[in-house]
Amino acid sequence: MVHEVRGVVARSKNAPVSIETVLVPDPGPGEALVKVQACGVCHTDLHYREGGINDDFPFLLGHEAAGVVEAVGAGVTEVAPGDYVVLNWRAVCGQCRACRKGKPWYCFATHNAKQKMTLADGTPLSPALGIGAFIEKTLVAAGQCTKVDPAAPPEVAGLLGCGVMAGLGAVLNTGAVTRGDTVAVIGCGGVGNAAIAGARLAGATTIIGVDLDDRKLAWAQQLGATHTVNGGQADVVEAIRELTGGFGADVVVDAVGRPETYRQAFYARDLAGTVVLVGVPTPEMQLELPLLDVFGRGGALKSSWYGDCLPSRDFPTLLALYLQGRLDLAAFVSEKIGLDDVEEAFAKMGRGEVLRSVVML
Structure with missing residues (x-):
């Protein structure tokens, strides 16, 4: 089954982003389909739009996200449908020399989903940091999903996906x-x-x-x-x-x-x-x-690198501290916006008006 959803795409260098129809496949082995609830607007997304990361256009932007697992592929044991998760861009392999040394936060073989999300005409998309979460549903490697306490609201939890965790x-x-x-x-x-x-x-x-x-x-x-x-x-x-x-x-x-x-x-x-x-x-x-x-x-x-974090260790711990009132993650949320507002959020970021704009889906 292919899921037809709306997503924010950067088609070419320095061009304004556009809302496009994106085709998202069902998860294959080792993959998870996540219904995105919130995604922060990070400066890295702007770097992608400006061609500052690489030139693999078109990009599906967004990566600081939280949501709910909708389906998983064969062999997935880390998460199950219904789990509330924060997405991360360093799914550790468990087998490389860093992982074998007991330092998985340095994993040298992190991985993403194998299947491609595409535009309606079949053009493959490059998801930002292997995630692509300015979208209603996204496909990621199951290891990119970190299960967390659902008591933490998605606009707060998702911030741990990149900048705040860094x-x-x-x-x-x-x-x-x-x-x-x-x-x-x-x-x-x-x-x-x-x-x-x-x-x-x-x-x-x-x-x-x-x-x-x-x-x-x-x-x-x-x-x-x-x-x-x-x-x-x-x-x-x-x-x-x-x-x-x-x-x-x-x-x-x-x-x-x-x-x-x-x-x-x-x-x-x-x-x-x-x-x-x-x-x-x-x-x-x-x-x-x-x-x-x-x-x-x-x-x-x-x-x-990414705050030398291990998502499975750090995300649940930091959200527990937030829920205890000891870490004010909510202070980073300057505004909540929709998918159509991402381009203006980039402008506000450039003017220094926000810590984080967060897309709510």
Whole structure:
């Protein structure tokens, strides 16, 4: 059986998205059909539309999603029809060298659905991050479905599918922030503010948000920043040092991913401190640092892939903390919109007006 549904498609580079009829097949072996209830509008979707990821147009956009499993294919044991799930884009294989070492969050052989969703004329679609969730129903690998508590509303639960998890994980997993640490986060969009929320959750005592936009700095304070720095009005490195007793922060998160912000993070950390890069650079960017400074300052320079998360471990735990009132995930939902509003949501994102627009289906 083929399911005929509506989805948001980017047909060509930089062209406005369109609502298209999409044909979604029944799940084959190892696959699941998910009825999408909510999907966040992430900057990665805009990167796809702009051709910044690759040129495999047309793209079926959307990937920060929660919904209900409608059907599963042969051999699927992880989930069953009726399960409430958050979708993830790193379904671990369990067999690669990372998985065999007991580090499945680094899985080097993550996988997606084998079958293609298509336009009505048969043109195959490239689903964003192997998911494609700005759609009424989507086809994914069963391992991309993480069963969670249905008490968490879909507009909140789905945010763990990408950006919010990346920020939380950059602090909790990659940076290993703990009680009493000092933390600085450069870039206070969705990912950076999630890192700030994670630092508060971990018990950091000084949490510094850095951005050029006072509106984003206000969000940072709402989510747990004890101090903020407008990088257009102050020397970022000196400001962070001043706020940390002259030493620099124990952990500095670069949630922007540019050479200049990385250098700020590198020099704003304490001796033997940690830099975590979670912002995604573009291919042409180059970084230059004195090698003696790399040696002399010690510590660790880390990159955080998807917050080094293991969805089966982290999604249920973080939603439990949300339901206990200890993690304000709802603060990231700036507005709820429909499928027809995605293009305008991209514009609002570009203007810095929202943390997350969430498509409700």
